[in-house]
Amino acid sequence: MEVKDFWKIKTEKEFEELTWKTFNFQYKFNKIYNSFCKLIDITPEKISKINEIPFLPISLFKSKKVISSKNHSYDKIFKSSMTTGNSPSIHYVKELKDYKKSYQNCFSLFYGPPKNYAILAILPFYQSDSSLVYMAKDLIKSTKKNESGFYLDEFENLYKSLIRLEKKGQKTILLGVSHALLSFAKKFTSELKNTIIMETGGMKGKREELTRKELHEKLVKSFKVEKIHSEYGMTELLSQAYSNGNGLYKTPPWMRIYIRENEDPFTESNLNQTGGINIIDLANRYSCSFIETEDMGKVNSDGSFEIIGRIDNSEIRGCNLMVL
Numbered sequence: 001m002e003v004k005d006f007w008k009i010k011t012e013k014e015f016e017e018l019t020w021k022t023f024n025f026q027y028k029f030n031k032i033y034n035s036f037c038k039l040i041d042i043t044p045e046k047i048s049k050i051n052e053i054p055f056l057p058i059s060l061f062k063s064k065k066v067i068s069s070k071n072h073s074y075d076k077i078f079k080s081s082m083t084t085g086n087s088p089s090i091h092y093v094k095e096l097k098d099y100k101k102s103y104q105n106c107f108s109l110f111y112g113p114p115k116n117y118a119i120l121a122i123l124p125f126y127q128s129d130s131s132l133v134y135m136a137k138d139l140i141k142s143t144k145k146n147e148s149g150f151y152l153d154e155f156e157n158l159y160k161s162l163i164r165l166e167k168k169g170q171k172t173i174l175l176g177v178s179h180a181l182l183s184f185a186k187k188f189t190s191e192l193k194n195t196i197i198m199e200t201g202g203m204k205g206k207r208e209e210l211t212r213k214e215l216h217e218k219l220v221k222s223f224k225v226e227k228i229h230s231e232y233g234m235t236e237l238l239s240q241a242y243s244n245g246n247g248l249y250k251t252p253p254w255m256r257i258y259i260r261e262n263e264d265p266f267t268e269s270n271l272n273q274t275g276g277i278n279i280i281d282l283a284n285r286y287s288c289s290f291i292e293t294e295d296m297g298k299v300n301s302d303g304s305f306e307i308i309g310r311i312d313n314s315e316i317r318g319c320n321l322m323v324l
Contacts, residue, residue, distance in 0.1 A: 001014055001017060001018060002021075003018060003021050003022055003025060003282070003285050004098075004285065005018075006018055006098075006101075006102075006254040006282040006283055006285065007101045007102060007105045007252075007254060007283070009253040009254045009282070010253060014253075015253060015254065015256070015282075016050060018254070018282055019050055019053070019280060019282065019289075020050075022282055022285055022289050023044065023053050023289075023290070024044055025068060025285070026068040026285075026288060026289060026290075027043075027044055029068045029069055029070060030066065030067065030068035030287075030288060032056070032060060032064045032065070032066050032288075033054075033056055033066070033068070033288050033290075036054060036056055036057075036060075037054050040054060042054050050280075051258060051268045053280075053290055054290060055258075055260075055278040055279075055290045055291055055292035056288045056290055056291055056292060057292045058089070058234075058236055058291050058292060058293050058294060059294070061089040061090060061091060061235070061236045062087045062088065062089050062090070063087070065090075065092060066091075066092065066287050066288050067092050067094065067286060067287060068285065068286050068287060068288065069094055069286055072092070073094065074092040074093055074094045074286075075093055075094060075095055075096040076093040076096045076099075076134075077090060077091070077092055077093070077129060078090070078091040078093060078129055078130065078131040078134070078235050079091075079129040079130070079235065080130075080234070080235040080236075081130065088235075089234075089235045089236055090235075091131065091235050091236050091238075091287060092287065093238070093286070093287070094286035094287075095286060098238055098283050098284075098285060098286070099131070099134075099135075099238045099283065100138065101283070102238045102239045102240075102252075102254070102283035103135045103138070103139070103238075103239075103240060104138075104139075104142075105252065106239060106240055106242070106252045107139060107240075109252055110242045110244070110250070111173075111196075111242075113142075114139045114142035114143050115142055115143055115144060116171055117143055117145075117148075117170075117171050117172060117173050118143055118145040118147045118148045118161075118165050118170050118171070118172045118173070119136070119139055119140045119143050119145075119148045119172070119173045119175060120147065120148060120149065120151060120158060120161060120162065120172065120173070120174050120175070121136045121140065121149070121150050121151065121174075121175045121176065122150075122151055122152065122153075122158070122174070122175070122176030122177065122180040122181060122184060123136055123150060123152075123175065123176065123177065123180075123200075124152065124177075130235075131233070131235050131238075132200060132231075132233065135233075135240075136150075136175060137150075145170070147161040147164065147165055147170075147172075153180075153183075155183075155184050155187050155188060156188075158174075158184065158188075159184075159187075159188040159190070162174065162190065162192065162195060163190065165194065165195070166190075166192060166193065166194055166195065169194055170194060171194055171196075172192075172194055172195040172196070173195070173196045173198055174192075174195055174196070174197050174198065175198045175200065175231070176198075176199060176200065177199070177200055177201070178199045178200070178201060178210075178215055181197065181199055181219055182215070182218060182219070185218065185219060185222035185223065186222075189222045189223070189224075190223065190224070191223070191224035192223045192224065192225055195223070195225070196225075196229050197219055197223055197225055197228050197229065198228075198229040198230065198231055199215065199216075199219070199228060199229075199230050199231075200230070200231045200233075201230070201231075201232070212230075212247050212307070213247070215228075216228040216247070226245070227244070227245030227246065228245065229242065229243060229244050229245065230242070230243040230247065230249065231243075232249050232307065234293070236284075236287075236291055237279065237281045237283075237284060237291065238281060238283035238284050238287075239251070239252060239254065239255045239281045239282075239283045239284075240252075241255065241257070241305070247306055247307070248300070248304040248305075248306060249304060249305050249306070249307070250303065250304050251303075251305075254281070254282040254283060255279065255280065255281050255282070255283075256279070256280040257277060257278070257279055257297070257299055257305045258277075258278040258279075258280070258299070259273060259274070259275040259276065259277060259278070259297065259298055259299050259305075260275050260276045260277075260278050260292070261275050261276075262275055262276060262311075271298075271299055271300065271301050272298055272299075272300060272301070273298060274296060274297070274298045274308055275296065275297075275298070276292065276293065276294075276295070276296060276311055277293045277295045277296065277297045277305075277307075278290070278291065278292050278293065279291045279293060294310060294311045295307055295308075295309070295310060295311070296308040296309050296310065296311055
């Protein structure tokens with residue numbers, strides 16, 4: 001299996017094989033990653049286990065051009081939203097088809113074909129450089145439903161579309177940043193039997209901070225649904241994890257979550273222990289597939305993981321200031 005076929009991974013053996021191929025390729029052709037590995041005295045010859053592969057601090061996407069290639073050409077630039085005074089993370093995507101293969105196959109893996117749904121999004125600036133917005137726009141187009149689309153702050157039209165879809169019995173996904181969903185729920189409440197409410201995170205800087213549990217409780221009460229789904233992704237990645245409730249996320253076969261100890265970022269934590277989140281994303285073949293994030297979480301014995309919060313002193317990030 002070639003590195004470009006990451007989305008075809010089905011077994012642990014295939015994942016490990018492509019992980020090593022990807023590491024060797026990025027060590028050779030990614031100047032930033034190569035320099036980081038040498039700085040901590042790691043070479044391919046010195047490691048034999050996947051959890052020994054170095055994870056690049058995500059903050060370097062703010063100041064460096066992280067590309068794994070002989071040349072630095074790219075199809076697309078994605079930028080993170082940012083708070084005042086902070087610099088955005090920039091992801092140079094050499095081949096946009098990698099991102100499309102990742103999110104299309106990932107969505108279908110967890111929810112089935114997009115064409116089975118109407119997808120309504122409370123997301124910002126759909127012509128922006130947001131990777132989340134780009135993904136949502138393409139999935140919306142795939143549904144071929146009249147009601148599918150971006151509603152921004154058009155809450156009355158959104159409510160009418162949801163009710164119309166409910167009456168049709170149409171399976172629907174309402175996708176939104178957390179504070180936008182809360183704002184909508186405050187103005188319009190309804191029992192949604194055929195609609196999945198999916199939050200993408202994003203509270204800091206807009207409203208009083210809520211835990212994910214508190215957020216979900218409010219949304220469950222407003223929309224009279226059994227549970228709230230979640231999407232976990234970021235500008236620096238080309239893959240997403242999804243939760244179908246209770247804050248438990250699962251990854252596609254080409255993505256893995258590892259937990260590092262807080263005191264020692266080069267040491268992996270045990271299962272069910274809280275620590276910093278490291279991510280292997282093999283869709284990132286032309287940037288960096290090994291990312292040390294600024295999120296806190298834990299991995300469970302069944303492979304699912306939870307997001308606990310942000311590491312102290314890390315910058316506020318995400319699609320949280322993009323709307324309303």
